[in-house]
Amino acid sequence: MEPGGFVTSPTYAKHAEKIYRMKPRSEDVWLLTFPKCGTTWTCELLWLLQNNCDYETAGKTGLTLRTPFLEMPYLSTKMQAMREMFMNVDKVEQLPSPRVIRPHMPMYLLPPTLLDTAKVVYVARNPKDVIVSYFFHHKLIKLHGFTGTMDEFAEFFMDDEVFNAPYFAHILEAWSKRDHPNMHFMFYEDMKRNLRGEIEKVAAFLGKTLGEEELVKLTEHLKFDNFKTNESVNNESGKKTGAFNQEGNFIRKGKTGDWKNHFSPELNCRINAWIEKNLAGTDLKFVTEL
């Protein structure tokens, strides 16, 4: 898949080169995702695996401070002002190893040496649930100012007019690199189906060994109900800072197949056709219900 365009902000474009020229380290783990594919969930898993399951520090320090969101300070001047929350590239460069870094950008905008240097985890999620989740994300975060309907949002999504679009180019670029020894490509739906099994695979990829007790504890820690109430990861602070609307939650529903509650039969037909067109000629397959 040839790299496509990328919807971002003019402020990001000014700093894109800086991110592209970053120096990945062999001790790094980079978590790559299109938004709403399970970034926060997987990120907490990666950080804990890289930090000897240090739940104490994890509980005291918000995930955003432990695992920098690379492009976030460059998305708007408001984000730049939130210096405490989002580390700029200079700060990320100074972080001690092991770092867990999570950009939403497609691979072709990341340092070209990334895959040959660091460990890369890519998490994909079926596009129907991503559309629904991204719709609610746009309703939750004030900066987006989105007031439209699900139908309208889905059309924006399919027309590649949402932040970080195009969705398919993002996933297919990583999919084409899934056999690289430094790449672990995984699906949100598999985490839903068998969280413990997916944790074991990620741990093996990172060369970590977990005992039975640690594995049970980590699986419990990452379960939706526990995650939702964990203030270190659930982003509820966005409500206190005023960045989020009071209604809704960042850790929202955590289901596969929620799209069935939100798509009309007509919209579902259009989305099916869009998915079919974009997957033609690829061997990527999505699970849209469990």
Ligand code: A3P
């Ligand atoms: P929903 O909006 O469908 O509930 P990201 O972190 O990439 O923004 O992804 C957010 C999505 O992951 C949301 O999906 C959120 O609820 C879901 N999620 C977060 N933690 C989860 C968990 N522990 N189990 C299942 N889903 C989770």
